[in-house]
Amino acid sequence: MAKTVTIALPNGAKYEQPTGQFIGNQFVQGSGDCFSTVSPVTEEEILKLQGASTTDVDKAVAAAREAFNGPWSQLPAIERGAYLYKLAELIDRNRELLAAIDAYDNGKTFSGALTGDLDEAYNVFRYYAGAADKISGQTIETSPAKLAYVVQEPLGVCAQIVPWNYPFMMLAWKIAPALACGNTVVLKPAEQTPLSALYFGNLVIEAGLPAGVVNIISGLGPTTGSALANHADVDKVAFTGSTATGKSIMKAAASNLKNVTLECGGKSPSVVFADADFEQAVKWTHFGIMENSGEVCTSTSRIYVEESIYDKFVERFVEVTQDNDKVGDNFNEATYYGAQISKTQFDKVLGYIEDGKKSGAKLLYGGARSGSQGYFIQPTVFVDTTEDMKIVREEIFGPVVVISKFKTEDEVVYKCNDTSYGLAAALFTENVSKAHLVARRLQAGMVWINSSGDSHFGIPFGGYKSSGIGRELGKYALDAYTQAKAVHVNLGSKL
Ligand code: NAI
Ligand code: MG
DSSP, X not given: OOOEEEEEOTTSOEEEEEOSEEETTEEEOOOSOEEEEEOTTTOOEEEEEEOXXXXXXXXXHHHHHHHHHTHHHHSOHHHHHHHHHHHHHHHHHTHHHHXXXXXXXXXXXXXXXXXXXXXXXXXXXXXXXXXXXXXXXEEXXXXXXXXXXXXXXXXXXXXXXXXXXXHHHHHHHHHHHHHHTTOEEEEEOOTTSOXXXXXXXXXXXXXXXXXXXXXXXXXXXXXXXXXXXXXXXXXXXXXXXXXXXXXXXXXXXXXGTOEXXXXXXXXXXXXXXXXXXXXXXXXXXXXXXXGGGGOOTTOEEEEEEEGGGHHHHHHHHHHHHXXXXXXXXXXXXXXXXXXXXXXXXXXXXXXXXXXXXXXXXXXXXXXXXXXXXXXXXXXXXXXXXXXXXXXXXXXXXXXXXXXXXXSOHHHHHHHHHOSSOOSEXXXXXXXXXXXXXXXXXXXXXXEEESOOSOOOTTSOBOOXXXXXXXXXXXXXXXXXXXXXXXXEEESSOOO
């Protein structure tokens, strides 16, 4: 058995953190590469962990396979749902602790983790608990002497590789629908934020799930993650993260034609028409890029404003940015911006800011690190940007926005779609027809009208183009975690 370590959280709470690999309902010592998870606020190491080696990955997949073939496949669907309700209850009971763990490990605000990530995780488990026994196939009319019906069956063992920006919430999005459909899972959290996922192993034991239904292995992407994505006995790989890693996972999945769901990067636009509710458009576009310190795949990082209101919009946007410019202690209620996840991301975001300054974009707000300790970055507003600039074309994944003006609807629709990404898009207008017509023209998996950043466990989430393949959440995830079996019955047709 692997040891646990007592961790003192910044809010004064203490808890026992499991450090091993959670395989077959036990925490076992990993035998792979060692890695550290740090607090992005203090820049200090929280814990050193030994990741899962290829052998550990084999063991986790074998445990998931055994559970899939054994106890899990024998359960009535409503009992799978009952386990998910138990997990939901346990998540709710441990809500404060899990939010504090994620805030400590990730650097995000504790209040955001509590009311964003944890509430969502709880609801996702409840939603799929209720869905477990409502998965249905169909019967199809063929001929009077024949009957054909279709059953939706689970895929088998699902590998799930998640990122660091919403550690526990991403776990919920992945595990809950997979289990509801009757699959078993091996999940790998990001190496920057492994703590809450490993802790979840305790809840799996407490909920009494059969051993091997949920396995959690930590480790680095190129070793542990890659071994999991390549594994010959894995039936599906579900991934959230960068488009570059998504592509390599898809290649790995080709080895045995695994089913894939990929949710990758974005450079999502906001379009503000002159007839929009002005104040609301400013506030929603600000929220759309700055929430979660800009570390959101769907963040609306490009804002296009109709020429006649451009100057006024920019002025008010900067005021709202200033009003919310509370960077710092992520356990303080008043803080808006926590720290960026890592030194790598911090340097990457600052690099984009420097590139923006050099490229001739006008820096109106921020543009530097905040304070002298921790990976904090000032909210940053560039205006008068042009479409060829790197800061307009590439995903920055930080609190950095670019704003420019447009004259016509055709022009702005072209600019919005002129990207390899297609995750989300927001538009602001009080004209109902224009709203729906423009929504139709935008190449994105999600469009927000007079809003931004909305996601809901009942609504499909995913992207067009290089932003991904497949959809998570809602009933769409039930398709993503099942496969159709067609059964042809001969009722008496003779040869
Ligand atoms: P990443 O995509 O490399 O990491 C995400 C997950 O994939 C982690 O669990 C990681 O261990 C795993 N991984 C990495 N390489 C792998 C491989 N070869 N095989 C299997 N698994 C692998 O993202 P990273 O490097 O942390 O961040 C880079 C950029 O990705 C960010 O700057 C941001 O632009 C984007 N990103 C997008 C996210 C989203 O929600 N769509 C979330 C996090 C990052
Ligand atoms: Mg960390």
